[in-house]
Amino acid sequence: MEMTLRYYGKDYDTVTLQQIRQIPGVTGVITTLYSKQPGELWTREEIRALKEEVEAAGLHISGIESVNISDAIKVGGPERDQHIANYIETLENLGKEDIHLVCYNFMPVFDWTRTELARVRPDGSTVLAYNQAAVDALDPEKMFESISGDSNGAIMPGWEPERMAHVKELFEMYADIDSEKLFENLVYFLKKIMPVCNEYDIRMAIHPDDPAWSVFGLPRIIINKENILRMMKAVDDVHNGVTFCSGSYGTNLENDLPEMIRALKGRIHFAHVRNLKFNSPGDFEESAHLSSDGTFDMYEIMRALYETGFDGPIRPDHGRMIWGEKAMPGYGLYDRALGATYLNGLWEAIDKAAHRGAPSQP
Numbered sequence: 001m002e003m004t005l006r007y008y009g010k011d012y013d014t015v016t017l018q019q020i021r022q023i024p025g026v027t028g029v030i031t032t033l034y035s036k037q038p039g040e041l042w043t044r045e046e047i048r049a050l051k052e053e054v055e056a057a058g059l060h061i062s063g064i065e066s067v068n069i070s071d072a073i074k075v076g077g078p079e080r081d082q083h084i085a086n087y088i089e090t091l092e093n094l095g096k097e098d099i100h101l102v103c104y105n106f107m108p109v110f111d112w113t114r115t116e117l118a119r120v121r122p123d124g125s126t127v128l129a130y131n132q133a134a135v136d137a138l139d140p141e142k143m144f145e146s147i148s149g150d151s152n153g154a155i156m157p158g159w160e161p162e163r164m165a166h167v168k169e170l171f172e173m174y175a176d177i178d179s180e181k182l183f184e185n186l187v188y189f190l191k192k193i194m195p196v197c198n199e200y201d202i203r204m205a206i207h208p209d210d211p212a213w214s215v216f217g218l219p220r221i222i223i224n225k226e227n228i229l230r231m232m233k234a235v236d237d238v239h240n241g242v243t244f245c246s247g248s249y250g251t252n253l254e255n256d257l258p259e260m261i262r263a264l265k266g267r268i269h270f271a272h273v274r275n276l277k278f279n280s281p282g283d284f285e286e287s288a289h290l291s292s293d294g295t296f297d298m299y300e301i302m303r304a305l306y307e308t309g310f311d312g313p314i315r316p317d318h319g320r321m322i323w324g325e326k327a328m329p330g331y332g333l334y335d336r337a338l339g340a341t342y343l344n345g346l347w348e349a350i351d352k353a354a355h356r357g358a359p360s361q362p
């Protein structure tokens with residue numbers, strides 16, 4: 001296991017690589033070329049420049065989050081094969097630069113969905129939150145306005161203004177796409193990219209849909225154990241794996257997170273570990289990482305990762321906004337650093353307990 005932090009690049013992130021370098025136990029970053037549009041090619045020179053920037057700060061690139069999938073690939077539109085060709089060439093360029101992990105998602109139109117980006121908690125911190133009744137009352141085309149108005153000026157991943165300006169057309173593109181069709185298009189994409197993933201040993205790690213159910217009538221497929229197992233079986237290659245995001249799968253309380261981790265053993269290439277606090281099944285907020293602040297048992301989640309031999313990067317996921325910090329909602333420095341430190345502490349305790357009683361080395 002390697003502890004990492006997400007980094008959006010110097011032009012977009014309020015957190016610097018130098019700050020990340022000072023979080024105890026964090027040795028890598030999960031990053032991206034944030035200005036790239038889905039479907040666009042990443043050149044080797046651009047990737048190398050990003051890598052050099054990270055390495056100059058004494059860190060390394062542990063993986064990419066994300067190389068985004070275009071809507072043409074998701075709906076099987078006319079530009080699909082060209083976009084897949086660009087994706088393959090991007091993977092080849094990443095492989096040549098010794099980067100072997102790519103996180104992506106296959107969510108239609110909207111990436112993650114939250115109804116509040118700054119809900120105030122009793123301690124004065126602010127957090128992202130979701131309320132189903134608020135979603136049900138909302139016109140999806142107004143969703144972007146409500147998100148962008150509250151983002152501290154940041155461009156939220158998956159909510160890029162260029163795409164959201166065409167949200168009506170996006171909905172029309174998906175009019176005939178049900179969950180079966182979306183699944184077929186995912187399998188089509190995975191089959192096309194597996195040869196290059198094998199050649200360069202690139203582990204693809206699909207991020208779950210968040211929340212893990214259909215919103216605004218759009219299909220969502222990466223939501224539970226059954227669907228992921230189906231996806232892995234359809235393209236049965238170790239390079240076709242998953243990002244285990246506790247905060248996304250955990251939005252559905254029927255998902256037993258430690259049990260899912262055990263069922264996906266060997267195919268979890270990357271983990272986002274965070275807690276949620278449920279106020280009711282349709283209302284949750286992104287609490288501190290600590291078990292006692294939320295609904296999940298973080299010790300059991302980390303223990304399941306440990307016991308299944310997980311050896312990929314973990315990152316604390318969204319954090320609360322605390323201590324007066326102004327940053328992209330969910331992506332401040334302070335609470336994510338606390339999260340990383342807490343998760344490292346759990347891991348150390350689990351590791352030491354596992355070795356207790358084992359014969360001591362001479």
Ligand SMILES: [Mn+2]
Pocket residue numbers: 207245247248272317
């Ligand atoms: Mn996540």
